Amino acid sequence: MDRLAGLRKGPKQGINGEAGAVVQAKKIALYVIVVFVLYTIITSPARAADLVQVGFEGVSSAAQGVGDFMSELVK
Template sequence: MPKNIKQILIWLLFGFIVYAIITSPERAADIVQAVWDIIATGFKNIGEFFSSLME
């Protein structure tokens, strides 16, 4: 992708995120919490997998 298009898409994404947070902060917080839970669970499961390999 050309550099200008990539930069425009990044700014549009940033603008949408700011708009979503301003218009519905509770919903945005729920989404962030859900994403965090998914990431934390993923790392926990990877850790358990490698721990089971070591036993």
């Protein structure tokens, strides 16, 4: 009967609560990343702007490559 009670808790908790712990760990990791990004922006805004620019250039380059690939497929 106890096993059925554990199954009724739902998909996020499971029998031993492992899935709930994973969700909690993901939340903590997200908070740590957000705090790190804010700290980086506050302490070195010029470096943070450079990193964002490099990121956008990378995305733009990747999009250009995909566009070139699709153009060659059509030919």
